[in-house]
Amino acid sequence: MKAAVIEAPGKVTVTTVPDPAPGPREVVVDVAACGLCGTDLHILQGEFAPTLPVVPGHEFAGEVVGLGSEVTELAIGDRVAVDPSLYCNECRSCRAGRNNLCDRWQAIGVSVAGGAAEYAVAPVANCVRLPDHVDVQDAALIEPLSCAVRGYDVLNSRLGSHVLIYGSGTMGLMMLELAKRTGAASVEVVDVNPKRLATAEKLGCSQAALSAEELGRPGGWDVVVDATGNAAAIQDGLERVAKAGTFLQFGVSDYATTATISPYRIYNQEITITGSMAVLHSYERAAELFATGVLDPQVFISHRLPLTEYPQALDRFAAGQGRKIVVLP
Numbered sequence: 001m002k003a004a005v006i007e008a009p010g011k012v013t014v015t016t017v018p019d020p021a022p023g024p025r026e027v028v029v030d031v032a033a034c035g036l037c038g039t040d041l042h043i044l045q046g047e048f049a050p051t052l053p054v055v056p057g058h059e060f061a062g063e064v065v066g067l068g069s070e071v072t073e074l075a076i077g078d079r080v081a082v083d084p085s086l087y088c089n090e091c092r093s094c095r096a097g098r099n100n101l102c103d104r105w106q107a108i109g110v111s112v113a114g115g116a117a118e119y120a121v122a123p124v125a126n127c128v129r130l131p132d133h134v135d136v137q138d139a140a141l142i143e144p145l146s147c148a149v150r151g152y153d154v155l156n157s158r159l160g161s162h163v164l165i166y167g168s169g170t171m172g173l174m175m176l177e178l179a180k181r182t183g184a185a186s187v188e189v190v191d192v193n194p195k196r197l198a199t200a201e202k203l204g205c206s207q208a209a210l211s212a213e214e215l216g217r218p219g220g221w222d223v224v225v226d227a228t229g230n231a232a233a234i235q236d237g238l239e240r241v242a243k244a245g246t247f248l249q250f251g252v253s254d255y256a257t258t259a260t261i262s263p264y265r266i267y268n269q270e271i272t273i274t275g276s277m278a279v280l281h282s283y284e285r286a287a288e289l290f291a292t293g294v295l296d297p298q299v300f301i302s303h304r305l306p307l308t309e310y311p312q313a314l315d316r317f318a319a320g321q322g323r324k325i326v327v328l329p
């Protein structure tokens, strides 16, 4: 089959690899669409993936075309979206229900072959069957949405909060959609790219601006979400959390990124700084939210490109063009 392969840091190609075969409790998915995200760029930079080469792609959906010998829950022809998370279920984190912090955390498309290929293998337990009205290509958005749902779980958000989001790429916009639906009093979005802000406005944010300074909330925001991973944005955001507010590190930084905190202010103003990592018991809920139309796929997916253009698609994503880019194997 044809697949994108990250062979070494900085080197990605589209090539022919052997067709995958399912284990007893796995299925083969004929991938309809696979989304690209910052994680793929990190893998390309030599981070995250424990071993290269790897077929990237952890955001995908498709049709079941092969069944392992012990699979009875799914049938050939079922349309599924795939939770990429693979947990050991044995370590201390897993046993405490915090599987996304698994000591041996792995993911389809990160540490084992993913969906940027004609076919991908997934455990039956990771597949969610799609209702008929959901377009299987669009369902590639469920994985990033499940990360946003996890982010909201961490926030324990309260009705009537003022929310500030840094970054109006796909993840920032998903946080915007969830903030609107979880009763935020206002949701404001900051991005250094004015083109991206237009989409945040279209989706109904309260205000969009090139810097938080322009938004005029001197007391700060109850919830500040970084969806950029960028050091300058994170530093700015940390300083704009209101008393008793929460800062959520949702964007993925390079390993070397650092920011400065004021321990006195964290003490004196009871500020919470937290993070949310990938997916935790949030994939099924994201699939259900997605089926109710929480996101408009026509807005969120800006490019649908053939798999053969995977390297160019990554370049386009790295250049900050568009929103979610999916490849269609």
Ligand SMILES: [Zn+2]
Residues within 6 Å of the ligand: 036, 037, 038, 039, 058, 059, 144
């Ligand atoms: Zn992703």
Ligand SMILES: [Zn+2]
Residues within 6 Å of the ligand: 087, 088, 089, 090, 091, 092, 093, 094, 095, 099, 101, 102, 103, 104, 105
């Ligand atoms: Zn574990």
